[in-house]
Amino acid sequence: MWLQRFAFILLCSGFAVQGGYIEVSVGDPVRFPETRTCATENAELSHHLAGDRDQLVARYQDGVWKPGPGYQDRMGPGTSVTLNTTYITDKGLYHLTCEKTPTQLDVVPFYEAEAAERKPATVHCYYGTAGRHVESVRWERDGKHVFEIKFSSNETTLGAGFEGRVSLPPESNKTGNFSLIFQWVLPEDRGDYRCYIQADGEKERGNPAAARLRVKEESPGQTTTAPQPASTTQKGPGDTGMGPWPIVIAVTVIVAALGTGFGWWLKSCCSNVPTSASSDEEHELEQPLNGAPPPLPHLPPGVNGRPPVNTPV
Incomplete structure (x- = not known):
């Protein structure tokens, strides 16, 4: 075995x-x-x-x-x-x-790099370009072609399966950063990567000399079938990502407070206005409990419009 x-x-x-x-x-x-x-x-x-x-x-x-x-x-x-x-x-x-x-x-010697399946990744490679004429850069995985660029013509060739997924950083010839950038990685991308620089007619290795890429595959429960583009939503300085709910709550509290204050003010105004209802209530209190009419008030003779009655002595 x-x-x-x-x-x-x-x-x-x-x-x-x-x-x-x-x-x-x-x-x-x-x-x-x-x-x-x-x-x-x-x-x-x-x-x-x-x-x-x-x-x-x-x-x-x-x-x-x-x-x-x-x-x-x-x-x-x-x-x-x-x-x-x-x-x-x-x-x-x-x-x-x-x-x-x-x-x-x-x-x-090599260093180990790890990336998640269908996520971006970078395999690093650097070379001192100061005072050197860099003609081309070539990347290989396990001895097979991955990426190559010829700076004189800016011609780029890609290995099978890497089309549209790998590139170099901008101005790499100026900065000496020839790292291989993956837009997203696949399980079959795992392996040993080497970066070769053709400069002044000589082929040399970059630094680090090699990298071993390991790809962490998605779990069976994940259903992602394609890489998702990064979100382009921009947040303002005060944006906490909580949405409009804090504003709605604040407006509701203010409206409730104003309504309560207005109700108290209206009640206090109405309590100072006399109404006929109060007189009626006082009159009702004077009614006897048995429903009999109330006794007539004692009036002086002639007040009720009748002549006084002469009673015999």
């Missing part, structure tokens, strides 16, 4: 082989392809170190390549030499007795 997993990692890793040049990200496996065709007994692959010293990496014996001292934990017997992992100290020239031309191994 571990052999299948290792083979998968080896095939998907970001190392690039071009003739006698191998480029690999630190920590990734690397295979020396020339060793497969070198099946001579006691053939050797050695790493040329400083001080004109050679360190044995592997020796071909009994039909297989066997690891040399110090490589047993990173290599097993096989038909070719493959290191399961690489160290930064593995960088340098490698000599194979079957080949006259040495192989240059370049172990590239």
